[in-house]
Amino acid sequence: MDPWRYSTGGVSVALRVTPRGGRDDIDGLETLADGRVVVKVRVRAIADGGEANRAVTELMAKALGVPKARVRILSGTTSRLKQIAVDGDPAKLGDALRKLTAAKPDQPQDKGKE
Structure with missing residues (x-):
């Protein structure tokens, strides 16, 4: 199951931020312990004053x-688990997300995704 949902104006995406x-x-x-699937994101910024957001x-x-x-945080501003909204063509955004989250050849796949 994809960690994003489609709407008429774009997509909302579940993230786990480091x-x-x-x-x-x-x-x-x-895949989180509760079975939810999220996109793993890491940023250099520290989680202080909204810098990481x-x-x-x-x-x-x-x-x-x-x-x-066109990108805004819907929930989780003070949490590692966030929900973001991205405005735009839902089909194009979904395709882009699928490519961005595909397993890279040099990295092992997440074991819980089969």
């Missing part, structure tokens, strides 16, 4: 090819 992660990157998908929205905007103003 602040101070060494680099700004999307690390694929992760800003870094997350900028990273997702750049990765999805949309302006920063």
Whole structure:
């Protein structure tokens, strides 16, 4: 199951964010203990004063090819688990998310995804 939901104006995406992660990157998908699937994201910014949230929205905007103003945090501003909204063509955003979260050849896949 994909960690994003489609709406008429875009998509909402469930994220698990690692602040101070060494680099700004999307690390694929992760299955949480409760069975939910999320997109794993890491940012260099620290979780202080909204810096990590800003870094997350900028990273997702750049990765999805949309302006920063089209990405906003819906919930989880003070949590590692966040829900973001991305405005745009839902089909194109879904395709982009699928490509961004596909297992990279040099990384093992998450064992819980089969």
